[in-house]
Amino acid sequence: MDSQDKKVIHQKNRPFLAACYLLAVVFLFLYLFPLFFSFNTSLKTSREYLLNPIGLTQSWSFDNYITAWTRARFGSYISNSILYTAVCTVISLLLSVLIAFPIARRFFPGSRAVYNIFLCGLFLPSGTIPLFQIILNMGLHNTRLGYMLIMTGVSSTSVFFFTGYFKSIPKDMDEAAVIEGCGYLRYIFKILIPLSKPAIASMGVLSMIGVWNDIVSSTIYLTSESNFNITRGLTVFTGQYSSDWTLTAAGLFIVAAPLILIYVFCQRYIVDGVMAGGVKG
Amino acid sequence: MPETIEQNTRGPMTAAGRGKKARSWHGGQFPYSVILLCMLPGILHYLVFRLIPSGATAFLSFTNISGLPNAAWKWIGFDNYREFFVLQNVRDLKNTLARTGVFAVSVTLIQNALALLVAIVVSQKFLRGRSLFRAVYFMPVILGTAVVATIWKLLFSTPTGPVFLFMQSVLGIEAPPAVLSSYTYAFPAVIAAQIWQNMGYSMVIFIAGLQSIAQELYEAANIDGAGKWQSFRRITFPLIWPALTVNALLSIIGSLQSFELIMTITRGSFNTATLGMRVFATAFGGTGATASGAAVAGMRQGYAAAQSMVLFVVVLVVTIISQILMRKAEVEQ
Numbered sequence: 001m002d003s004q005d006k007k008v009i010h011q012k013n014r015p016f017l018a019a020c021y022l023l024a025v026v027f028l029f030l031y032l033f034p035l036f037f038s039f040n041t042s043l044k045t046s047r048e049y050l051l052n053p054i055g056l057t058q059s060w061s062f063d064n065y066i067t068a069w070t071r072a073r074f075g076s077y078i079s080n081s082i083l084y085t086a087v088c089t090v091i092s093l094l095l096s097v098l099i100a101f102p103i104a105r106r107f108f109p110g111s112r113a114v115y116n117i118f119l120c121g122l123f124l125p126s127g128t129i130p131l132f133q134i135i136l137n138m139g140l141h142n143t144r145l146g147y148m149l150i151m152t153g154v155s156s157t158s159v160f161f162f163t164g165y166f167k168s169i170p171k172d173m174d175e176a177a178v179i180e181g182c183g184y185l186r187y188i189f190k191i192l193i194p195l196s197k198p199a200i201a202s203m204g205v206l207s208m209i210g211v212w213n214d215i216v217s218s219t220i221y222l223t224s225e226s227n228f229n230i231t232r233g234l235t236v237f238t239g240q241y242s243s244d245w246t247l248t249a250a251g252l253f254i255v256a257a258p259l260i261l262i263y264v265f266c267q268r269y270i271v272d273g274v275m276a277g278g279v280k281g
Numbered sequence: 282m283p284e285t286i287e288q289n290t291r292g293p294m295t296a297a298g299r300g301k302k303a304r305s306w307h308g309g310q311f312p313y314s315v316i317l318l319c320m321l322p323g324i325l326h327y328l329v330f331r332l333i334p335s336g337a338t339a340f341l342s343f344t345n346i347s348g349l350p351n352a353a354w355k356w357i358g359f360d361n362y363r364e365f366f367v368l369q370n371v372r373d374l375k376n377t378l379a380r381t382g383v384f385a386v387s388v389t390l391i392q393n394a395l396a397l398l399v400a401i402v403v404s405q406k407f408l409r410g411r412s413l414f415r416a417v418y419f420m421p422v423i424l425g426t427a428v429v430a431t432i433w434k435l436l437f438s439t440p441t442g443p444v445f446l447f448m449q450s451v452l453g454i455e456a457p458p459a460v461l462s463s464y465t466y467a468f469p470a471v472i473a474a475q476i477w478q479n480m481g482y483s484m485v486i487f488i489a490g491l492q493s494i495a496q497e498l499y500e501a502a503n504i505d506g507a508g509k510w511q512s513f514r515r516i517t518f519p520l521i522w523p524a525l526t527v528n529a530l531l532s533i534i535g536s537l538q539s540f541e542l543i544m545t546i547t548r549g550s551f552n553t554a555t556l557g558m559r560v561f562a563t564a565f566g567g568t569g570a571t572a573s574g575a576a577v578a579g580m581r582q583g584y585a586a587a588q589s590m591v592l593f594v595v596v597l598v599v600t601i602i603s604q605i606l607m608r609k610a611e612v613e614q
Binding site: 013016017020021023024027028030031032033034035037038041049050053054095096098099102107108114117118120121124125126127128129130131132133134136137141149150152153154174175178183184185187188209212213215216219220230231232234235238242245248249251252255256259260262263267270271274275 | 322327330346350416423424443545
């Protein structure tokens with residue numbers, strides 16, 4: 001079909017084209033306005049916000065961020081969140097890779113069964129209450145370790161995703177490595193993981209976002225403020241300053257900024273990971 | 282024939298046939314013990330923190346265990362279930378179940394309808410800035426519950442929030458309600474938040490489904506004089522059905538159990554306590570433990586476990602029924 005034909009078709013469907021643009025823009029507004037409004041609010045002084053809540057900020061003041069940061073121990077929340085996110089993501093990824101690789105290669109009898117047991121996790125209820133009892137009886141309630149034990153784990157999605165990915169890596173690689181005298185762990189770290197960078201990135205980013213955004217487990221397992229992660233901190237903060245919307249908005253963006261940054265740079269991996277969980281699963 | 286033998290000897294499973302060692306299973310040539318040892322931590326963690334707790338909920342639902350350390354507990358048979366189904370005020374029971382149903386059905390229907398619509402729009406080749414649109418619609422999925430809840434509180438705040446001002450000055454309502462603390466409007470607002478947050482997720486799955494449809498089909502339909510609606514009805518819709526099935530399943534299961542936004546926006550007050558919210562609040566404290574949104578004393582985890590078993594059965598039944606219906610609809614198309 002040459003370009004003239006295409007033009008004809010497009011002209012025929014002009015109302016359709018207009019409707020598409022209209023819808024896209026309406027939804028763009030529905031999704032950007034709340035973010036934009038919040039950001040705009042965070043840059044206003046309280047007085048300015050009360051006088052003119054909708055208008056563009058005149059003062060461009062970053063004071064709210066400074067106030068929120070100093071009053072609400074956001075420094076402590078963020079360092080906790082970074083710790084939780086880093087530890088849980090790295091360990092979860094490692095455990096998942098070490099489980100998915102032998103399954104992908106069918107190294108042992110019943111590997112299919114092990115795979116299915118991990119897939120069950122997609123459908124099983126979460127078992128929040130017994131989990132709480134386990135942590136309580138281990139004496140790990142309200143400890144960083146206990147929280148990280150909960151947030152770490154081999155997710156069904158990652159076993160599924162990695163198994164599929166590792167199957168696409170030729171087995172010849174394994175054999176070559178063995179002939180060269182390469183040990184198993186060395187093979188995993190030096191060859192398998194570097195070859196699986198896109199898969200690791202997808203699952204890694206998803207896991208990071210999951211841990212960073214967790215609000216349920218942090219509400220359950222963390223009771224003292226020094227252990228709070230950032231989302232829990234934000235919830236407490238908005239409760240304390242519930243009438244001061246400019247401060248709340250600033251707190252909101254302190255939490256959201258790292259997420260937005262990650263999103264801008266890792267969008268492709270995130271979408272790949274989401275599709276892995278959705279389409280094939 | 283020689284070819285297959287050549288291939289077989291390369292596979293790790295039959296490589297033992299080469300006669301180095303008489304093992305039928307081994308890790309390529311990696312030591313078996315190391316491979317299993319490396320799998321062990323992940324498997325143990327999965328057992329202790331995922332499988333066992335998942336099964337143990339049923340067990341705990343027959344006890345009066347609390348969330349306090351070292352508190353005595355005992356086996357109480359079906360008392361928790363009796364409390365939920367019989368002793369509880371009938372209206373509370375009905376309200377809880379109805380609310381859970383309304384939440385799940387409206388989220389599933391609206392979220393998928395919007396997501397399919399938006400996915401079709403941003404899959405149009407002529408649309409400029411398609412990837413930007415997609416990225417923006419998907420953003421709230423990344424932002425997470427705490428951020429979305431805070432945005433919602435900001436939007437619906439009274440009397441300076443934009444929704445309040447919109448109702449007042451554009452719609453001309455003299456005294457607009459404080460939506461998030463209204464017994465009538467808080468629940469729809471929370472439903473809207475849930476849809477706003479997760480629409481992009483469903484959209485991404487639909488986009489993937491749309492991409493798998495061969496463009497030639499549309500071109501052929503176009504040449505045959507089919508309109509946009511006909512192409513949608515006869516090509517897109519039947520071929521997007523698998524993605525729709527996945528999406529419907531994910532959002533039904535997700536929304537039946539989801540209480541994160543309810544917990545963070547209204548804390549289960551103002552007629553927003555769904556069954557999931559009640560389980561959480563009964564087990565771990567806070568408002569939203571009853572249908573009316575009140576808190577209950579103590580962390581009644583046995584009772585909460587029983588409620589969560591009820592929820593589990595609801596999810597299971599709804600999932601199976603919806604799968605059967607969607608299969609049937611697929612065949613009929």
